[in-house]
Amino acid sequence: MRAVLLTGFGGPEKLVYREDVPEPRPGPDEVRVRVGATALNNTDIWTREGAYGSADDPGSSAGWRREPLAFPRIQGADVAGRIDEVGAGVPASRVGERVLLDPMIYQGGERELVTTEYLGSERDGGFAEFVTVPAGNAHAVDTPLSDAQLATFPTAYATAMRMLNRAGVRPGESILVTGASGGVGSALIQLATIRGARVVAAVSGGKREQARELGADATIDREKLSTELPATSVDVVADVVAGPGFPSLLRALRPLGRYVVAGAIAGPLVETDLRTVYLQQLQLIGSSFGSHEDFRALLAHITGGELRPLLAATYPLRELRAAQEHFVRKNFFGKLVVTPGER
Template identity: 30%
Template sequence: MKALVHAEINGFEGLAYREINEEQPKAGEVRVALKGAGLNHRDLFTLTRHKNTDPPLIIGSDGAGIVDAIGEGVTNVQVGDSVIINPGLGWKENSDAPPADFEIVGLPFHGTFAEKIVIPAENAVHKPEFLSWEEASVLSLAALTGYRALFTRGKLQAGMKVLIPGIGSGVATFLLQFAKAAGATVYVTSRSKEKCMKALELGADKAFDSNVDWTAELVGEKMDLIIESVGAATFNKSLDQLRPGGTIVTFGASAGDVVEFDLRRFFYGQFNLLGSTMGSGEEYLEMLQFIEKHEIKPIIDRTYHLSEFKEAFERMEKAEQLGKIGFSIV
């Protein structure tokens, strides 16, 4: 089968769209013939984490397709079923943190940037009918990350004020849609005027330039909840906008992972700082129920054929996208 494989050379130069042997499902596993896949920032990081001394690896975490083979003992799906892939491996029930053996599809195990993938049967979930193949293929990792950050960790309730710095990413667009569906007032930032305008179209109550004075833009407003995925470049700006007793949930550090802040101001403010990553299988099913109830669909930036991976990776590396970048496979 054809796949996007990382091998022999560290970094982007080690990627090649080439032939690789397809696998057969073992007991408790299924094989999915993929219709599409979704690109995430994690895929960029994988190119440095997966070393040239490691065995060749098919990268990619998001995907959807049709079950074409099942292993012994599989009962939750049948050959011919349309499924969406939950990329989280080994985290079944919701818990304070993932178990020690938690992994994500695409590293260290083969991922979704291929014509076929073998995964544990429990990670093949029936595709919501209202989603197209293109939409289902890019949904899982970003939507699950956003769902856990907002609801499990952030305890979002209707009427809360929420700030989402850096609205361009796939997770951020889900955060905006989820928070509005839950009845929150949502503020977003971006360095891009175009992305701010798009956020307003998606329902944001206010969108403003990340480079301006946030306090001046939000005069008289303090946030109940801030979802931070940018990192050092915005963390202290976010902290300035938090109400006493408010909460920051962080799951990313694309603009720096080391932050200094005034600890005295933090504890006098009675602030809460929570980390979050991905989510459990239980939360994944809750998230799918939530998007079906509210008919939420991914915001798709562009879709490339898998053989056009260079253009897709370059677009994400330059942060030019608004929403999800997808790959068509068939």
């Protein structure tokens, strides 16, 4: 089959397009999916660059579980397609089923989610013609959306769903979303709006109108947080940026406010005055990928037509390097997707 292999840690040159990769076969309780489309995520870039250190050695290169990766690896977590083969224990009637894949490979509850395997990191993913997953991770979908549009949802939207759930966002509350033009940020705008929250989106000046079209009630310039963001003005901050703006984000919270974080694009090391935390009785909440329960809730919104897919551009599989180079420039709104296409 055709696939792009990640051959080691490094730059885009570590991505090698091949047409002679052995096709995977589904094991017991697994299905094989013919890939229709796979979206790109920050994790693809950071894994390739070796940005995830192990728990014992933060400077080491590893995968999502902070354990050494096995190379070559096929990346790509956000996959839409059709089941074309099933393993033992899976009904043959599932062959031909159109599916969207939950990329979190774990069993159990929330504690197990913390040490989850991630499709395209600990297990070969969707930058290929075929991918295998546990049958429970392949969810049937009935929607007029294209495979490319469906692929924009899994990681970003399930991550956003978990952030909102972890922070307990309620109807009528106000929420500040950082990185609002990115995948998780734009998902947060839509999902928070669906649950009746008032959204303030922090975006670059040229993307304010797009954030409003998604449902944001107000926008602020992400470069001017310290001057444009009033103190004690929101109930929740949903942050994927961190970095130097962190103190301004905490100051923006009302008493008993909640700060939930699932990324640190601007830098993971931050400083703040802890008196802000304890005098205002704030909650600081960590979050990462969505749980299986979050994913099922997301599917209901997708099939109910409540979410707008943000497909910025598509690339053929053989041009994955170019797609990743586009991705790191961040000059787009929504998601980039690759498609295997025809031989």
